[in-house]
Amino acid sequence: MRTNWASATAIALLLSLSTSAAHAEEVTAWRLFISDHADPKVTVIDAVDGGKLDTFQIKGPASLHRSESGRTVFAVQGSAGVVTGIASGISFEDHGEHGDIDVEAPKLAGVEIAGEKPSHFVDHDGDFAVFFDGEGVARIISEKAVLEGKSDFRELKTDAPQHGVAVAYGSHVLLSEPNREKPDELPVGIRVADKAGAQVGGIHACPDLHGEASSGNILAFACATGLLVVTHGDGSPAIRHLPYSDSLPDGKTTTLIGGRGLQYFLGNYGADKVVLIDPTIESDAFRLISLPTRRVHFAVDPVRAKFAYVFTEDGQLHQLDVVKGEIASSLKLTGPYSMDGHWNDPRPRIAVAGDRIVVTDPLQGVLHLVDATSFQKTGDIAVEGKPFNIVSVGGSGQTHEGE
């Protein structure tokens, strides 16, 4: 009896093993991390059912950044002088024949990096660089360290305080070069430092440097004169300057985002235009797109590579077809949000969570949900306070019982 029972179990086990792929559960999880314009908090919302998962108290109002892997969200609190790491709770593991998703509660990672006026945050291949404008110092920490709750950062100093940026680029670090004559103005170029912090080569000129993004294997900085385009060179980063084309009107890019799925960059260019950039082609690298009114925020769609989204001050969300280089659809979502006033006044921000585009409406205290396929509004989620910056993390994968 006992033997039979045991062998029956063994057979059942074998069967379940051989069909494990079919029995594994496909799970979709998306989370929204939202900061408040006035209050020191980050609210986490389950984007699938709209429920609130948690609220984290931090030290000051924050701008939010997610890592490339989506495992970490960073709250950069410029006025409070601290950067706080949050573990998103969602991670993926690739097993070749399938991808596993692991979903846990989001939590403060236990990592805080303090310093004067933290501003730009850049993740490059799992190394995070935060620039502290008040000190002219970059502090670099790996995602691995953050997720282990270790504040193991290294520090690189530039010559002066500046509204700067740093990128941990493999075994090198790219650092903005302060404007010595006019210390209040934007940086003037990029310096490359090796592992030991020693400068490699000269300064790569980039007047009024502001804005950085990656798309695939290309990294770019926006300058008053064009872009600095960074690729992996032989042993050290290869950097070239791509000037704005003569056909563009006077202007410059100061905010840059990178395409995902397709390799391109999208930047602002004048208050009521955006520019699509393909830095790999010689002519027609820049395609200018006019907007009906001034631009508030823009974001790329990481799932539907063909689209990016732009929000304008008349309360409209625009679906930008980056292949055709034109606005494909527009959707009125909010009341007017004038671009008059301070750059950091509460205005909508965009994030894409799977099949949903989410737009914050800080003055109404809601998130608007737009179906990314139909480009129609499907609902909203109330959020206390003034929901402002937003990032999303998530995706689909398999979970296995007993793991």
Place this chain on the structure above:
Amino acid sequence: MSRTLKLAAVIGAMTSLPITPSVAAAENLKVVASFSIIADFAKNVGGDRVDIITLVGPNGDAHVYEPKPADAATVGSADVVLVNGLQFEGFLQRLVEASATKAPVVELTKGGEVLRNTGEEGHHDQDKAAEGGEGHAAAEEGHEEGHHHHGESDPHAWQSVHNAELYVKNIADAFCAADAAGCDTYRANAESYGQQLDALEAEIKAAVAEIPEDKRTIITSHDAYGYFEHEYGIKFLAPEGVSTESEASASDVAALIKQIRQDKASAIFVENVTNPRLIEQIASETGLKVGGELYSDALSDKNGPAATYLEMMRHNITTIKGAILGS
């Protein structure tokens, strides 16, 4: 499945319209080839009835190519899209989606014998596909579109001339489906190019026969020559797997160096699509001299030694034979 359906739909449209569509008669077939080797086959089959745009050009590495919005526009306006398949073009799915193309996307390895990468362990995919529903920048498609499976199948089927004939046949079929009026021309072109391929294959076999059997182990940078090995009996070892996407680890390289010493490799080569540094390092550690440059996943530019598939295969076997016999 959808490809077959699309192709069937095109054929259906053709047969229900006995009169040749004016489009095909009036202007050339707009063909997009994913990379340079396919473009060369297509040129040989299509002749002056087709205009070909190549996405990944000479010396380009299609494994890691990142498609641009302009590529999506190109694919969107194509009549026929020719690809290798077997996950050689890691960018294909997101490009085709972004393009919203109505053209048939024809996998030229369809119907052929597929080799599995039986390669040494250690060529694990790096954990790059683990990307929450979002393409890893331009490098990976996300979980939203179904999981991206890193293929274990070896996509470099063109490295056997025998398979090249299959590519050519599939191209002729695709062109006939899209342009029935030109079908006789395509078949005739394919036939005469096939004769050149037969002659090429005989040359390769004759060259290999001149290499002593105990000297037929050589090194390249990535596992691009499985079909060549299978067909012609030269053993290729490489530090990188069937895709150049994941770099060789230090232990992969150490294992390879050990294997080179055991198997007494006769020669080592750099490849046109990969950085030569790793091969140079292995060469210096094993005392092998770099025997030249082989063309693996792309042709040379038109002034180079491998501007066409025929030239590429001749260049490769000549270089291999020269290095081994000269060593």
